[in-house]
Amino acid sequence: MSKDSVRPARRRQSRISMRAIAVITLALCSFVINAAAHAAEPGKDAGAATNLPRVLVLATGGTIAGQAESRATGAYKSGQITGEQLVQSVPGLDKLAKLSAEQISSIGSQDMNDKVWFALAHRIQQAFDNNEADGVVVTHGTDTLEETTFFLDNVLKGDKPVVIVGSMRPATAVSADGPGNLYEAVQVAADPRSRGRGVMAVLNDKIEGARLVTKTNTTSIETFNSPNGGPIGYVDTAGGIRFMAQASGLKRATYDLPANEPLPRVEIVYSHANMDAVPIEDAISHGAKGIVLAGVGDGNTSKQALDALEQAAKKGIIVVRSTRVRSGFVTRNVEVDDDRYGFVVSEDLSPQKARVLTQLLIANGVTAPAKLQQAFTATW
Known part of the structure; x- marks a missing residue:
């Protein structure tokens, strides 16, 4: 073979090698860029998930966990869906917090009682004292939601946020309000600005304080209001959380629970x-x-x-x-x-x-x- 025929062959091999190196380099760059982008997405890997706040969801039943035979009927049974199922049914919750769920009861809140109140108070206090959670969400029926909110506000010690949430429509209803309310409740419980504000109720894009919040309509989703003071904040998935004032920093008066329920008549x-x-x-x-x-x-x-x-x-x-x-x-x-x-x-x-x-x-x-x-x- 002549020297003239060898040179073109070597040049072709060189060009092939350069192309291979370029392809490999581009592949490596693409891998690094994708890996970095993946790591930047919250909740997408172990590192990001580790940095998310920990929110414990305690389920008690209520309309938010209710089921109806037909989506078109107003008749339903409260407390049919577990807390774990509620958490799993709301897209995006895992981006807000590391969630765990426990079932405290499965009742309509018209049947709320001292036994459930004591169980909630002890479990929440235990979770905070043992550093198990950065915030707590309690799913609850709306009929006595204001009383449970006020009770917990008067017995829990510490400044970590506790949010009570419910819904006016059962989970199986057309345009059920429970999933959106639960999403926003977790938002509030996971936000460090919620510390020191006592126990809060979150429904219908509003954050209400424990002392004033009350149910004002039998069926409308616009039912919880604070007549003598208004909401302490607002929350929505697009705009985030807006508190109306800074946390006061005042120490809340809290009371000890008796060794055993019930409370005095x-x-x-x-x-x-x-x-x-x-x-x-x-x-x-x-x-x-x-x-x-x-x-x-x-x-x-x-x-x-x-x-x-x-x-x-x-x-x-x-x-x-x-x-x-x-x-x-x-x-x-x-x-x-x-x-x-x-x-x-x-x-x-x-x-x-x-x-x-x-x-x-x-x-x-x-x-x-x-x-x-x-x-x-x-x-x-």
């Missing part, structure tokens, strides 16, 4: 036209340690009922004046001489929340009217 007596003493006498006969009056107007009631409440107070039963009116404060010593009767006024607390606080105060040995009134006075 406290009855709510609803005032109305032509009111007599019978409901009050009935509460006393059944061993009530406290009576909350859902009074007319500024927490008032008929003379017969007031006389019966005065006798109850003289027997050592705690009497708290609240109001059946949705908004406004009950003012001390205006329409009723509270000092004379030995009564306490609920200020801005609804009858149902006044009942919860009265139970906790009695359980903690607080019975003097002055100390009771101090506990009811808003400090925010």
